[in-house]
Amino acid sequence: MADFTFWIVVGLTLGSAFMVVQSKNLLYSAYALLFSFMGVTGLYVFLWADFIAVVQVVVYVGGILILIIFGIMLTNKITSVNISHTSVQKGIGTLAVLGIATLLAYMVFSTPWIELANVEQEETTASIGRLLMMDYLLPFEAASLLLLGALIGATTLSRKED
Amino acid sequence: MDSLTNYLVVSVVLFSLGLFGVITRRNGVAVLMGVELILNSANLNFLAFARFGGMNMAGHVFALFVIVLAAAEAAVALAIIINIFNNFQTINVDEVSDLKQ
Amino acid sequence: MITGNIITDFSLLILFLPLAAFTINIIVGKRLPRQGDWVSIGAILITLVLSLSMLLNMFMNWDSDFSHEAKFTWIDLGAFKIELGFWVDNITIVMLVVVSLISSMTHIFSLEYLKGDVRYSRYYAYLGLFTFSMNGIVLANNLISLYVFWELVGVSSYLLIAHWFEKPSAAAAGKKAFLTNRVGDIGFFIGIMLMFTAIGSFNFQEVFSGVSQGLIGGSLLTLAGVGLFMGAVGKSSQFPLHIWLPDAMEGPTPVSALMHAATMVAAGVYLTVRLFPLFSSDALLIIAYVGGFTAFFAASIAITQNDIKKVLAYSTVSQLGYMILAVGVGNYIAAFFHLLTHAMFKACLFYGSGSVIHAMHHSLHELDDHKTDPQDMRNMGGFKSKMPITYWTMTIATLAISGVPFFSGFLSKDAILAGSLGFAQHYPQHFLLPVFGFGAAAITAFYMFRLIFMTFHGESKMPKVFKRIHESPRVMTFPLMLLSGLSIFIFYTLPYFNPLSDHGWFTELILAGDSVVPGNPTAHEIGEGVHHAHYTAMALSLLVAGLGIGLSYLMYIKKKLSAEAWAKKMGFMYKLSFNKYYFDENYDRFLYQPFLKLSRAVAYVDWDLYDKYFINGFGRITKWLSFLTGRIDYDGLDQSIVDGLGRSVQGFGKQLKQVQTGRLQNYMLFALVGVIIILVIQTI
Numbered sequence: 001m002a003d004f005t006f007w008i009v010v011g012l013t014l015g016s017a018f019m020v021v022q023s024k025n026l027l028y029s030a031y032a033l034l035f036s037f038m039g040v041t042g043l044y045v046f047l048w049a050d051f052i053a054v055v056q057v058v059v060y061v062g063g064i065l066i067l068i069i070f071g072i073m074l075t076n077k078i079t080s081v082n083i084s085h086t087s088v089q090k091g092i093g094t095l096a097v098l099g100i101a102t103l104l105a106y107m108v109f110s111t112p113w114i115e116l117a118n119v120e121q122e123e124t125t126a127s128i129g130r131l132l133m134m135d136y137l138l139p140f141e142a143a144s145l146l147l148l149g150a151l152i153g154a155t156t157l158s159r160k161e162d
Numbered sequence: 163m164d165s166l167t168n169y170l171v172v173s174v175v176l177f178s179l180g181l182f183g184v185i186t187r188r189n190g191v192a193v194l195m196g197v198e199l200i201l202n203s204a205n206l207n208f209l210a211f212a213r214f215g216g217m218n219m220a221g222h223v224f225a226l227f228v229i230v231l232a233a234a235e236a237a238v239a240l241a242i243i244i245n246i247f248n249n250f251q252t253i254n255v256d257e258v259s260d261l262k263q
Numbered sequence: 264m265i266t267g268n269i270i271t272d273f274s275l276l277i278l279f280l281p282l283a284a285f286t287i288n289i290i291v292g293k294r295l296p297r298q299g300d301w302v303s304i305g306a307i308l309i310t311l312v313l314s315l316s317m318l319l320n321m322f323m324n325w326d327s328d329f330s331h332e333a334k335f336t337w338i339d340l341g342a343f344k345i346e347l348g349f350w351v352d353n354i355t356i357v358m359l360v361v362v363s364l365i366s367s368m369t370h371i372f373s374l375e376y377l378k379g380d381v382r383y384s385r386y387y388a389y390l391g392l393f394t395f396s397m398n399g400i401v402l403a404n405n406l407i408s409l410y411v412f413w414e415l416v417g418v419s420s421y422l423l424i425a426h427w428f429e430k431p432s433a434a435a436a437g438k439k440a441f442l443t444n445r446v447g448d449i450g451f452f453i454g455i456m457l458m459f460t461a462i463g464s465f466n467f468q469e470v471f472s473g474v475s476q477g478l479i480g481g482s483l484l485t486l487a488g489v490g491l492f493m494g495a496v497g498k499s500s501q502f503p504l505h506i507w508l509p510d511a512m513e514g515p516t517p518v519s520a521l522m523h524a525a526t527m528v529a530a531g532v533y534l535t536v537r538l539f540p541l542f543s544s545d546a547l548l549i550i551a552y553v554g555g556f557t558a559f560f561a562a563s564i565a566i567t568q569n570d571i572k573k574v575l576a577y578s579t580v581s582q583l584g585y586m587i588l589a590v591g592v593g594n595y596i597a598a599f600f601h602l603l604t605h606a607m608f609k610a611c612l613f614y615g616s617g618s619v620i621h622a623m624h625h626s627l628h629e630l631d632d633h634k635t636d637p638q639d640m641r642n643m644g645g646f647k648s649k650m651p652i653t654y655w656t657m658t659i660a661t662l663a664i665s666g667v668p669f670f671s672g673f674l675s676k677d678a679i680l681a682g683s684l685g686f687a688q689h690y691p692q693h694f695l696l697p698v699f700g701f702g703a704a705a706i707t708a709f710y711m712f713r714l715i716f717m718t719f720h721g722e723s724k725m726p727k728v729f730k731r732i733h734e735s736p737r738v739m740t741f742p743l744m745l746l747s748g749l750s751i752f753i754f755y756t757l758p759y760f761n762p763l764s765d766h767g768w769f770t771e772l773i774l775a776g777d778s779v780v781p782g783n784p785t786a787h788e789i790g791e792g793v794h795h796a797h798y799t800a801m802a803l804s805l806l807v808a809g810l811g812i813g814l815s816y817l818m819y820i821k822k823k824l825s826a827e828a829w830a831k832k833m834g835f836m837y838k839l840s841f842n843k844y845y846f847d848e849n850y851d852r853f854l855y856q857p858f859l860k861l862s863r864a865v866a867y868v869d870w871d872l873y874d875k876y877f878i879n880g881f882g883r884i885t886k887w888l889s890f891l892t893g894r895i896d897y898d899g900l901d902q903s904i905v906d907g908l909g910r911s912v913q914g915f916g917k918q919l920k921q922v923q924t925g926r927l928q929n930y931m932l933f934a935l936v937g938v939i940i941i942l943v944i945q946t947i
Contacts, residue, residue: 017199101174115214
């Protein structure tokens with residue numbers, strides 16, 4: 001059952017990701033992205049990453065995706081229902097991407113991965129909190145500064161010149 | 163399903179799709195979506211390695227930082243896109259070719 | 264009592280204050296108020312005060328053996344080491360006082376004499392440079408720094424003689440002085456190097472001890488001594504290099520007084536006095552003959568000169584000859600004594616002549632007369648009533664130079680003559696030396712009074728000019744009065760009062776040292792000879808001085824003897840003397856012209872033969888070859904290879920340019936392809 005669910009989720013993720021890059025309608029792309037994110041969240045759950053999965057939902061779905069949709073709305077006429085968008089250099093792009101995918105896949109299959117057996121599932125939130133407050137305190141603070149900078153920067157950039 | 167390779171393959175495919183989007187899409191917002199897919203694939207890798215490396219929490223922390231960065235990046239990138247739109251009346255990146263010699 | 268360190272400090276200040284004045288004046292002098300003359304005068308007056316305090320200290324100590332040496336290492340190359348420094352003894356101190364005193368007087372005198380001159384500040388700067396270098400000579404404790412300052416004195420002399428270089432004669436005189444000095448300096452340098460090669464040191468004391476140890480001796484020592492003496496010949500204008508000094512009178516008169524009468528020309532004498540201990544007896548004999556001959560010979564020229572400064576110039580040459588003669592006969596303290604007294608009265612005479620010329624010049628200027636020579640004594644006469652101070656001071660100085668008792672010249676001249684007489688008594692074959700000496704003394708008395716009588720007595724030959732003559736201002740008469748005062752015997756015989764004996768502080772504080780050359784007579788032996796001849800010499804010198812003065816009086820005041828008639832009677836001799844024995848002409852004919860001819864011949868070979876055929880031939884061949892290679896280069900290589908390469912690169916660039924689309928996604932794609940290629944290569 002779990003196996004079956006896993007493949008369903010994988011299919012959802014990759015299928016909607018394909019839609020994102022393929023769809024001619026920009027809004028459809030955005031919606032497909034939502035499903036792709038949800039699929040990835042599911043995969044996180046399969047990987048026992050409960051906290052990250054929640055964060056993924058909150059930040060990506062609740063934040064970034066909304067931001068992207070706002071971006072679409074702000075840069076297109078609201079009346080046009082069909083916000084079309086086309087692609088360029090599709091042929092050579094496909095070739096190059098297939099090439100790199102082949103190489104990566106070759107790498108994945110040819111590497112003898114060491115998988116530890118009998119790993120116990122555990123609650124991650126507490127450990128992440130401890131790590132953030134102890135080992136990774138400096139990057140954590142830096143990230144907060146980065147966010148502040150991004151906030152100010154985004155505001156400044158999108159502001160109309162007076 | 164409980165195999166590292168499965169996750170890695172999913173990650174590779176997701177990365178390739180994102181890369182394809184970044185390279186081929188004309189619309190700036192769509193390029194941004196491709197970038198988000200790439201970031202997700204990277205996160206997937208982090209968590210997969212963490213899970214099969216004995217629940218190493220460092221991977222989770224890194225994933226968290228990636229998400230933070232992605233949020234910041236999305237905010238700034240959209241601000242830039244809006245700026246480009248204000249300046250060029252379009253967000254098709256191939257028309258914004260000021261880098262040309 | 265002043266200790267050694269303070270003496271060093273004083274010496275340093277005395278040396279470098281004038282240099283500081285020179286530096287300031289040469290750089291910013293023109294922009295300073297009063298063109299910076301106060302800087303120089305301030306510096307020289309401080310120098311004077313310092314030297315006088317050293318003199319005072321010498322009197323307080325009353326130590327004839329006083330000597331202080333301070334030195335530092337300049338170059339140390341292990342085997343080769345040069346130390347520079349000061350050597351201060353009583354001779355140095357007296358000389359420092361002379362230099363700074365005469366230099367101060369010159370500075371003051373020039374205030375009026377050079378008023379409004381175009382290069383006023385530069386003049387004062389050069390005076391500072393001269394004082395610096397002269398003090399350097401005086402203070403030097405080694406041959407090498409002595410030589411450096413020696414050349415510096417030559418340079419400043421050149422600069423000051425040619426001060427009015429717009430006048431071609433002044434420029435030529437400067438050049439002549441410099442070049443003539445160079446001739447002597449070559450000998451000087453050879454002498455220094457001979458000494459150094461043999462002894463390995465430049466320091467005076469070490470050289471002396473080296474000579475006494477016999478490190479150098481025989482004819483080599485004589486040669487080195489003659490070489491060193493060559494420097495003195497040049498600087499002190501001795502025969503046969505005397506030709507520059509009369510010409511040097513083209514310079515401003517205060518400069519003549521300072522350099523060409525009192526100090527710079529005395530540097531040669533000072534040098535021989537300093538180095539006396541190392542001259543071998545043969546070298547001393549040469550020195551004595553050169554000096555004696557110069558004394559007589561220059562005096563004989565001075566008789567017939569009409570230019571007031573020329574008379575004084577030849578008189579200076581003659582007096583310097585006296586000093587050199589005294590050194591040569593071993594009585595070198597008398598030479599230094601005469602240097603001291605001569606500096607005072609000769610500077611006074613020069614200032615006096617400057618005062619007269621100044622008055623003449625102004626008078627002629629008012630009359631708008633630019634043809635009359637203001638220095639010609641034939642245009643003067645009767646100035647006594649118009650310029651009393653100048654007259655009386657000059658007369659005192661003239662009495663001193665003529666060797667009249669109660670004046671300083673009598674004492675020093677007497678000592679010299681006694682020395683030469685004593686020498687001749689000891690070596691009868693050298694009887695010519697005292698003959699030269701006494702003969703010159705008689706002639707000196709004659710021509711000096713001739714100068715006084717022609718200038719100040721009798722009727723004026725140019726009444727119009729005479730009317731406008733007036734006494735010079737105080738800044739000019741003050742040095743005159745001071746220096747004529749210093750020509751009175753009392754300043755040299757203190758604390759004793761005996762006008763007929765030179766016994767005084769000078770003879771007690773400055774004692775002759777023994778010669779370090781083995782075999783030479785000691786100072787005591789020489790002194791014995793001098794003492795022995797003393798009274799004879801005094802009587803003889805009084806006689807000849809009286810003779811000269813009397814003859815002059817008869818000729819130019821009483822007119823009992825007609826100068827013209829005597830000139831005619833002596834026809835040939837007169838002409839010879841009037842034309843200075845044709846020295847310049849003969850040098851020109853036998854030295855300069857052949858040399859010029861040789862130069863022209865060499866130039867002909869160089870220009871017309873070598874250049875024309877050899878150089879130009881090469882040039883032509885090279886030109887032709889260049890033309891050929893040029894053709895190959897331009898038409899062959901350039902067209903095909905150079906331009907072709909350029910064209911192909913251009914074409915390739917045009918093609919490659921299209922890659923630059925300006926589309927970000929294209930670039931990204933290229934990067935991706937690059938990554939794939941790298942990964943593939945890695946994998947394989």
